Amino acid sequence: MVSVCFYFQVHQPFRLREYRVFDIGRAHDYFDEKKNREVAQKVANKSYLPTNKVLLDLIQMHKGAFKVSFSISGVALEQFEAYAPEVLESFKKLAETGCVEFLSETYYHSLSFIYSRDEFVKQINKHAALIKKHFNQTPTVFRNTELIFNNELANFVKGLGFKGIIAEGADHVLGWRSPNFIYEAVTAHDFKVLLKNYKLSDDIAFRFSNKGWEEHPLTAEKFVHWLNQINGNGDLVNLFMDYETFGEHQWEDTGIFDFLRAMPGMVLSHPDNEFVTVSQALKYPIRGEIDVHSFMSWADMERDLTAWTGNAMQQTALRELFLIEKAVKETGDEQLIEDWRRLSTSDHFYYMCTKWFSDGDVHKYFSPYESPYDAYMFFMNTLNDVLERIKLLNEKYSNQVQKGVERRGVTEHLARSL
């Protein structure tokens, strides 16, 4: 018996505009509405709408035997509602089939677990409310931002009442063991961890159109043949990927949609195969234990946090953001708190990554900016304006902010603002 578990990540950040030093204290519109609208509509037309259509057809064609799971961030859903309402509608249609499950995550697709547990929980709850509102589901399986995971997170999320969690099937964690079974973290017994089969997932997500790949072109037959080989050597195959794989990362002319249309029928033609959603996948027993001390993620070859925290700019930006959390919240100003939360979205820090930048390999990191330095400047300028607003809103707290910042020796703020 092989169960195939498809999970797709759907996320779009609120990208910052070119917010300049001269804007600090003068303008409080931080987000690039034009750009965000353009991207949402472009990706909707190239990927979300056509892929949702294919999935709906497949579910109808296979009379409920084809199932998928999604994790859609709150900020993505907000943007669909504002910029591409037909996308939200098509997800609702999928939800109505009963063959589509939605996972829990942080509303802002943030790194909040690492910096503030309190904020982490608030963002999860906010997300759950939105999923309930749009899709009338209450998520039971958790997916942390970009599959960031460690022992502590497993234990914490278990404590929140979730039934399971998904994570990367990283080699440095599994060693010789297979990702095609359910595991538990050493810190969280009986809490099921679904691990991504990164080889088969990346065959679709990254290698599908790579003409230099020896298996190119990847046909549905070939892929299903590989899946069938797992029969007897594993319980389930977790195919986790960005939803934009379909139509955006792999363009339509690569044949990705034909692949998607053909694959489920071939999987189901073998009587031992089936599709499951993430919570259905939890029917399998735990077969082993994983011990993850340092954070792992599904990013890059390193499968760690360096895509978001690898350089001094990223570390400073994150530290400064969470340093003012208390002061922001104590103002009670909803707009300010909302702006601050949007700044917690992981993409802002990802855009500051310089890992591949020197090699000129800029395509590795999708970014709306010309350089990681632009990403950092716009973020820090924005954060300095947030500070200005805190000061205006509440003189008392601004004194604490000032002291807090100076005590930690943080010198990033403009001398003028403090």
Next chain:
Amino acid sequence: MIGWELPPLFAGGLGQVCDALLHSFSKTEHEVTYIMPYGPADFHTKYGNRVLIAQHKIPAHKLKNIHLKTVGTGFHAYMDERQYDEVHKRIAREKQFASDGKVVKNLYGDNLFEEMERFAQRVRLIAEDEDFDVIHIHEFHTYPAGHQAREVSGKPLVMHVHNTIFDRALGRASEEERSREYYALAHSDHIVAISDYVKNMVVNNYGIDPNKITVVHNEPTLYEEPEVKVDIMPDEKVVLFLGRISVQKGPEYFVEAAKRVLDHHEKVKFVVVGSGDKLNSMIEHAASLGIGQNFLFTGWLNKQESARMFDRADAFVMPSVSEPFGLVPYESLQHRTPPIISKTSGISEVLQNCIKVDFWDTEKLADRIISLLSYPSMHQTMTENGYHEVMNRSWDTAVTKLVRLYKDVIRKAS
């Protein structure tokens, strides 16, 4: 290879580029005969602060596989007709008073183009005795010489373009120069451009087939220099401008941006290293904006002194209007000084760890300067990454590309 001066006999970047190429060629199995014009030993003049024809002896080149040949001539890199006329007059005058009293008539051509032809005939004689597979010339001035070498050998000719007269003279070039540059470009078997910027100039201004042009970017010349701590102006941030102060380098945009920075951030000094025909107007410009006291003009500094300036500076700005390449940002990053550079520069096509701006957008330029001065994490990340980026580049890459290109050209010619 027919080139120009070599250090320490150099007038500008071209000599450094040729020198770096020769050093990298000497690491390959390929032999290079380098022919360069060489002025009268006792003659030198100054243009700006660039020594046009130095009086030093030619350096003893001990490079493997590199053979140096010199041809006595009165013309020099990037000389225009007017400059040649001046040199010619002075040579004639000085020769009249030479100690042996002998006036050497007709040693030099009466004008630049005659002199180029005379140089070409001398090169032809050398080419007759040499065995080679390809001819590589630098700029159109050496085209007649390259053409002669091609005539006697039947070998293909590659022309290396470092800039065009449209950059050098900003449209003030004579019809004769323009047509000679066009002729050279049109009749070379292949063209090497030092940047896409130069390639586009050649394609757009002369209608040359882009398929005939290969871009081989300039590389940094790496040198070992211990980092020095410089304590000048310890309480202030220092923003550096370094280069020829001419209209091409955009000095007025630097001043305008400085004004905007100072409106926001008082403790900043703007240091201008270099000289040129726009120096006075730059000084006046700063004074008229009331920021003269924040400006420091040093004139030209030698290599060591400018190294100290880079080490002290918190940011280096290159707001060039037109910059076919622009090697200085490499130097800046070698000294761990973050560069802010104009998008209209060849180097902006390859350099990643820097900030790129439109030279005319002085508000953005000021914004980026303030950001660099305000955010130490950015300064740190950019200089660490930039240092490694520059140190990982090498002229060997350029030579590898050239050798591949030679092989193509030779194959096509035979």
